[in-house]
Amino acid sequence: MSKKVKSEVISILKAVLTSPNETVTLLKEKLDSLPTTKVCQTFVMENDELALALTHEGKPYFSGNIIWVGNRRDGQDGVEICVDTGKEMKTVIPSRDNAKTVMLTPHKGKPTITIETMSQVRCAVCGKAIEIFDEVGVCPQCDNQSHLAHLQEWVRMKSSCPYCKTELVVLKDGTISVPLTSQT
Ligand SMILES: [Zn+2]
Numbered sequence: 619m620s621k622k623v624k625s626e627v628i629s630i631l632k633a634v635l636t637s638p639n640e641t642v643t644l645l646k647e648k649l650d651s652l653p654t655t656k657v658c659q660t661f662v663m664e665n666d667e668l669a670l671a672l673t674h675e676g677k678p679y680f681s682g683n684i685i686w687v688g689n690r691r692d693g694q695d696g697v698e699i700c701v702d703t704g705k706e707m708k709t710v711i712p713s714r715d716n717a718k719t720v721m722l723t724p725h726k727g728k729p730t731i732t733i734e735t736m737s738q739v740r741c742a743v744c745g746k747a748i749e750i751f752d753e754v755g756v757c758p759q760c761d762n763q764s765h766l767a768h769l770q771e772w773v774r775m776k777s778s779c780p781y782c783k784t785e786l787v788v789l790k791d792g793t794i795s796v797p798l799t800s801q802t
């Protein structure tokens with residue numbers, strides 16, 4: 619056991635890439651108090667006690683109070699973090715492709731999670747970088763990534779993956795899928 623240092627900075631990247639439960643358990647362990655209400659698999663912060671700050675190449679990007687930490691809507695491992703920037707609500711979805719480091723500063727002013735972002739992946743449809751707050755659509759065949767809305771639009775028009783050209787459909791719930799052979 620290492621002794622508690624007041625200014626310690628802790629990497630929480632692994633927990634954030636795993637699940638809301640792992641993330642909030644680790645946060646509660648490191649912070650003296652973090653009251654949350656669990657609604658299904660989503661942890662709602664009861665007070666504005668925890669901040670999220672995004673940086674890009676060391677420069678501040680945006681920041682705000684964390685409203686909730688929940689499961690990813692696409693069913694993959696990891697978390698979605700809803701942040702109130704004061705102007706708007708943003709949903710941040712950290713992944714190995716967009717988060718270089720995820721650090722918790724627990725005892726220096728307001729507890730803050732700082733994510734150093736990177737945008738390594740470009741959308742197969744528009745060619746622009748996929749940012750940490752963008753919803754990602756993935757081709758089930760080749761795993762190529764696009765902005766979700768761009769991929770849905772493309773598949774609705776062309777019925778195929780923009781990258782590998784596999785035949786694809788958009789299901790009613792917005793999921794991108796390979797058509798079932800029983801369908802006509
Ligand atoms: Zn795009």
Ligand SMILES: [Zn+2]
Nearest residue numbers: 757760779782
């Ligand atoms: Zn594909």
